[in-house]
Amino acid sequence: GAGVSQTPSNKVTEKGKYVELRCDPISGHTALYWYRQSLGQGPEFLIYFQGTGAADDSGLPNDRFFAVRPEGSVSTLKIQRTERGDSAVYLCASSSAATDTQYFGPGTRLTVL
Amino acid sequence: AQSVTQPDIHITVSEGASLELRCNYSYGATPYLFWYVQSPGQGLQLLLKYFSGDTLVQGIKGFEAEFKRSQSSFNLRKPSVHWSDAAEYFCAQGDTGRRALTFGSGTRLQVQP
Numbered sequence: 001g002a003g004v005s006q007t008p009s010n011k012v013t014e015k016g017k018y019v020e021l022r023c024d025p026i027s028g029h030t031a032l033y034w035y036r037q038s039l040g041q042g043p044e045f046l047i048y049f050q051g052t053g054a055a056d057d058s059g060l061p062n063d064r065f066f067a068v069r070p071e072g073s074v075s076t077l078k079i080q081r082t083e084r085g086d087s088a089v090y091l092c093a094s095s096s097a098a099t100d101t102q103y104f105g106p107g108t109r110l111t112v113l
Numbered sequence: 114a115q116s117v118t119q120p121d122i123h124i125t126v127s128e129g130a131s132l133e134l135r136c137n138y139s140y141g142a143t144p145y146l147f148w149y150v151q152s153p154g155q156g157l158q159l160l161l162k163y164f165s166g167d168t169l170v171q172g173i174k175g176f177e178a179e180f181k182r183s184q185s186s187f188n189l190r191k192p193s194v195h196w197s198d199a200a201e202y203f204c205a206q207g208d209t210g211r212r213a214l215t216f217g218s219g220t221r222l223q224v225q226p
Binding site: 004031033035040041042043044045048050055056058059091093095100101102103104105106107 | 117145147149155156157158159162164203205207212213214215216217218219
């Protein structure tokens, strides 16, 4: 079946601009996660949704970052006033209630010039 | 806070040789442990996972891992490496109290012909 999809695959923006990154989880998966992976590092947790609500947003670095999942399926990660340090690959994952296994999408590479 | 250590940043092995990638996790009452593989430009693919039970876990592509609570380790092994195994490997930890995964910094595997 279809896996986790993320759009766009690449996003180039200028410092100070607003960006939105989209994640479409595996159908039926109730849990959705966002991670950020900087060059040469492992992914770092940002936020976790169970259904429509953010169950854990302790990884969001500051209030410029925000994520929503209004209908419990697709999620959007929003970054305001982007900074060069936000450049990274943003990964989305989803899991079902039956297992705690997270399945990852291909990621969105964000470059802030 | 949880932490995952992968002591080897880069490993080179000859094709057909055996492989062991090291992973040490921080103490947790009920650690959930994972190995993921990431090829260039690709998302993370799950190789195997340990939740409980048999401490020797079999995964895809001929990989296995052994959970050793006394050593806080979850090392990944393969008896005979193929050139297509060249990639970055990440160990990750979750637990029952927190759904977010904590990743190690990764080990890059090169395979020599």
